[in-house]
Each structure stands twice: as structure tokens, then as C-alpha cells.
Amino acid sequence: MRLYNTLKRKKQEFVPQTPGKVNMYVCGITAYDLCHIGHARSSVVFDVLFRYLKHKGFDVTFIRNFTDIDDKIIKRAGEVGKEAAEIAEQFIGEFYVDMDRLAIERPTVEPKCTAHIPEMLKLTQELIDKGHAYATPSGDVYFKVRSFDGYGKLSGRNIDELESGARIEPGEEKQDPLDFALWKGAKPGEPSWESPWGRGRPGWHLECSAMSEKYAPLPLDIHGGGQDLSFPHHENEIAQSEAATGKPFANFWVHNGFVQINSEKMSKSLGNFFTIRDILAKFLPETLRYFLLTMHYRSPLDFSFDALEEAEKGLRRIYAALAQVETELAKENWKKSPFPAELDAELDAAVASFAEAMEDDLNTAGALGHVFTAVRLAGRVCEDKNLRKSEGGRDFFLRIRDAFKQWGAILGIFEHAPAAFLTELRDSRAARAGIDPATVESLIAARQEARKNKDFARSDAIRDELLALHVDVKDTPQGATWDVAG
RNA sequence: GGCGACAUAGCCAAGUGGUAAGGCAGAGGUCUGCAAAACCUCCAUUCUCCGGUUCAAAUCCGGAUGUCGCCUCCA
Numbered sequence: 001m002r003l004y005n006t007l008k009r010k011k012q013e014f015v016p017q018t019p020g021k022v023n024m025y026v027c028g029i030t031a032y033d034l035c036h037i038g039h040a041r042s043s044v045v046f047d048v049l050f051r052y053l054k055h056k057g058f059d060v061t062f063i064r065n066f067t068d069i070d071d072k073i074i075k076r077a078g079e080v081g082k083e084a085a086e087i088a089e090q091f092i093g094e095f096y097v098d099m100d101r102l103a104i105e106r107p108t109v110e111p112k113c114t115a116h117i118p119e120m121l122k123l124t125q126e127l128i129d130k131g132h133a134y135a136t137p138s139g140d141v142y143f144k145v146r147s148f149d150g151y152g153k154l155s156g157r158n159i160d161e162l163e164s165g166a167r168i169e170p171g172e173e174k175q176d177p178l179d180f181a182l183w184k185g186a187k188p189g190e191p192s193w194e195s196p197w198g199r200g201r202p203g204w205h206l207e208c209s210a211m212s213e214k215y216a217p218l219p220l221d222i223h224g225g226g227q228d229l230s231f232p233h234h235e236n237e238i239a240q241s242e243a244a245t246g247k248p249f250a251n252f253w254v255h256n257g258f259v260q261i262n263s264e265k266m267s268k269s270l271g272n273f274f275t276i277r278d279i280l281a282k283f284l285p286e287t288l289r290y291f292l293l294t295m296h297y298r299s300p301l302d303f304s305f306d307a308l309e310e311a312e313k314g315l316r317r318i319y320a321a322l323a324q325v326e327t328e329l330a331k332e333n334w335k336k337s338p339f340p341a342e343l344d345a346e347l348d349a350a351v352a353s354f355a356e357a358m359e360d361d362l363n364t365a366g367a368l369g370h371v372f373t374a375v376r377l378a379g380r381v382c383e384d385k386n387l388r389k390s391e392g393g394r395d396f397f398l399r400i401r402d403a404f405k406q407w408g409a410i411l412g413i414f415e416h417a418p419a420a421f422l423t424e425l426r427d428s429r430a431a432r433a434g435i436d437p438a439t440v441e442s443l444i445a446a447r448q449e450a451r452k453n454k455d456f457a458r459s460d461a462i463r464d465e466l467l468a469l470h471v472d473v474k475d476t477p478q479g480a481t482w483d484v485a486g
Numbered sequence: 487g488g489c490g491a492c493a494u495a496g497c498c499a500a501g502u503g504g505u506a507a508g509g510c511a512g513a514g515g516u517c518u519g520c521a522a523a524a525c526c527u528c529c530a531u532u533c534u535c536c537g538g539u540u541c542a543a544a545u546c547c548g549g550a551u552g553u554c555g556c557c558u559c560c561a
Contacts, residue, residue: 009490011502026561029561030559035561037561040561042561043561045561070559155490155556156489157488157556157557158488158489161557162488164487165487165557166557204559225561226560226561228560229561231556232557255561256561257555257561258555258561260554263554265554265560294508295499296500298491299491300491300492300554300555302498306498307510310497310509310511311509314508314509314510317509320524324523324524357500357507363500363501365499366501366507366508368500369499369508369509370508372507372508372509373508376525379524380525382524383516383525383526384525451519454519456520460519460520463522472521472523473522475518475521476523482522483522
């Protein structure tokens, strides 16, 4: 497959170091608050990459860390009067709740920063020994950026231009404004660990270098994260790891684009900030996941509830087709009658196109376009009395079901029982619209009674009444069903 | 100021040299007691603008305009 490599600024054929095996490291969360939609996007993107690589038959080691000691965690702990470790544990728990709802598979390894202090001390010592880092009198250790030639190669920055913007904060003992902390000397009341330079705690960038090296042989095949992490975080990881080991750190750098609100970055200060919980209070998790996949992973993605609602309609149409296929497959007495070969050919083409889209830099948006080809094909066969009752039709339905099973496993959607999902989706929509299902059911019962008596005036009057509640009634041979209108 | 990304129909969006996927919305039709859903048909001679390269460009190059991101913690 082809993947866009930030390091080379172009798509490249992805080839792992060891045939058949892939090592992938993705920067995880800092556990100090609930996750927002941006975390959801990043998680979904790399979950799909993980699933797709496995689908292709690779033995994937997926490492995703937890930053469980950090300024923000300490700050939060201070605010609520808890220990930093308690805060980290709490929000790691909340993280899993969100991830599970979004059907994010667990990575192979999920190392925590605080469980790898010895590895970080070792790496820091190596960097000091090789002249790439220095300790200060107050017990900080800094990485000497100018000692590493490749600095800036990932983010395309020039070290002298960076220099002009950088400055030394009061209290810092850096030799150069560009230098960054590997180890921070302990401050009173903060969590700290013993080190050769006195008690302290690791700097943020250090953990990813130390833990990736521990769980995968360098170079990593893939290193991923949000676009904003490329500088300085990923740049610093490269500097640390390559300066210490002399080996390249990662072959492919994959960065997902940002979630925006009204074309602007979301941030707490702008007040345009949504947590995953905020969304899932109104929409099903699969709707959010589907929505996130309707755009290419590197593009900025504009979030709005209107856009989510639009995505929801698309997802509903897909599931409606799957439900119809299930209904037909539950029937028996298949007839021997001719089945048009061009329908099979179109389905073949859709399956092939889906695969091509995924091969081309994980183009889930393009791939979903081909999913709708299968949806239309299913509808066409269901429409035709002869086709849907034929043996060829049955085989076609089975093929469609298989295709969706495979696509669903890759994308992490389409995996619910269709009829049950549609009911759940309808109830979710009804709840948003403030529709009381019991009221609807009783009106429908009254309407059925009227229809039974051929009292169509009354039947239509009730339909109008339901429509005023934003409810559409659908009469089927099995009785009346309903959905939220629009 | 430096670095970078993006600009495709009413809206969202895929598409990196060969003559514009898909979704949502909309119009007409089939079906239906009426509807809804589904299906069929239609809906960008054109890809922000101006130049250039080429037999051929939304796709490559140069310029303009606009939007956004990074350069400080951030997915």
C-alpha cells in the first residue's frame, strides 16, 4: 500500500523492515481530562490503519502510550486535591470507556510513562555520555539540539530560524534556547523519582523514545500522531533516539489532520470544544465513527452537528440495505432463473475499488463511495421480484453480506445486526427530536385500526398528526413501522 | 516574520497528466388506498483567478487572491 510519509512529504510504497511484520508507534493521550473529538479522530484513523495492516496479513505490533505524568496532570491534581497518579488513572479509565464505545481495538502494547523511568534514565545517560545532553546544577537535564545534525528534518524547519523565535524562560539553565528538557529536577510537592542528577521527573518527549525502543526494534516502520505533534514533539523524539542509537528512528511518519469547528481549530478558549461524551449524548458511536471516515485522514475535518446528521442519514441508508438483504436471505424456495452477470461484475468492481482506495494512503472517503455502489446493487436486486427470489439473487445477497463483513472489519463499522441497529438509530433520532415513542406507537395503533376499517380519512388524519410530530409512518406487509422524518 | 496545508456542484466530499466517484439536499417517474422507504432518470462542458509546460491538466510549473494550521501545552 501507499502511505503519505511526512518525513519525505510524499506518498511512498509502504514496506516494513521485516517482511510480514509491522511495528507501529502512535502517541497516546496525556491523561488529565476527557477526550475530545480530535482524540476520537486520531484514534479512529490509527485504529483503521491497525485493522487494515492486519487485514493485509501483517503481524502488527501496535504501541500506544499513556502519558501519566506531566505538568497538566499535576496542575489538574492540584486543582481537585488529588494525587497526580489518581488523576492519570481516572482519565485512563474514562479514555477506555470512550474508545470502547467507538470500537477502537486495543493496541498490542500500552505502556505508561511512569512504568518506564529506568529506561528513560538509561537513555538520558546515554545522551549525556555521547555529548548530546547535559545536566544543570539544579538537576535538570537538557538535550543539546545543536549537537544533532538532522534537527528539523521532519517539520522542515531551519535551526537558525527556530533560534530566533526561541528564548530561555526565567529559571531555566539552558545553554541554548533551542534545548529541551529530558529530565526535570523535582519541585516541592510534585511527584519525583530518583536519578543520577537528583530527584525529578521525565520530560514529555523522552517517554516516546524510550518506550518505542523498548517494545520495537528501531527503526519503527510507522510512527503516528496528530499533525500538531510533528513539531516539536516528534522532532525531539527523532533527535533523542537517533542521537542515542545512531539508527534512524522511524521510516514512515503518519500524521492525521485536525478537527475544526467552523473552519477553526477547536480549543477550550474559543468555546468551540466538544468531548466525545458531548457527541455520544446525542448520536450513536458508529455515526461518529462513520462521519470521521467520510473524510481523508490528512484533511482538516470541519465538525458540526448538521454534518453529523447528514452522515447519519448515509449510514442509515447503508444499514437499511443490509437489513433488506437479511430479510431476503431469511426466505426460502429459491427459484432457478437467470441472473444478470453485469450485476456480479459491478459488485466485483466495487470490491476491487474499495481495496484500491484503501491501498492508496488509506482513502476511507473514497472507499465509502464504493460501499454505496454495493448499497445500490442490493436495492436493485431487492426491487426485482424475479431476481430477489432466484438462486442467483440469493448468492448475490450472500456476496454482498460477505463484502460488508470484510469492509466492516477494516473500518470498524457495519458490524451490528442491521434491524437492531436501525431501531437503535431511530430511537436516538427520536430522542434528539424530543419524540415520545409511546405516543407514536399509540397513534400508529389507532391508525392501523382505522385502516383495517378502510376509514382512510381518519387514517390520513392520524398520518398528518404524526407528521406534525416529525414522524414518518411506513406501511409494510408486516405492519407499520416509523422513523423520524427528514 | 518563518515553515506548511488547502481552495472541486446548494452543502459535504473523492479524485496527482487522459477528459469530473460518492453522500446529503432538490426535480421528475415507478411502487403505494395515501404516504414513507427503495428503485429508475436528472442535477459541475467544469474544478478560486491569471499565465505557462503538454497532443492532453482539477491534476505539473510560476504568479495572484482567499482560508486554515504549526512556529508555546495540544490529537
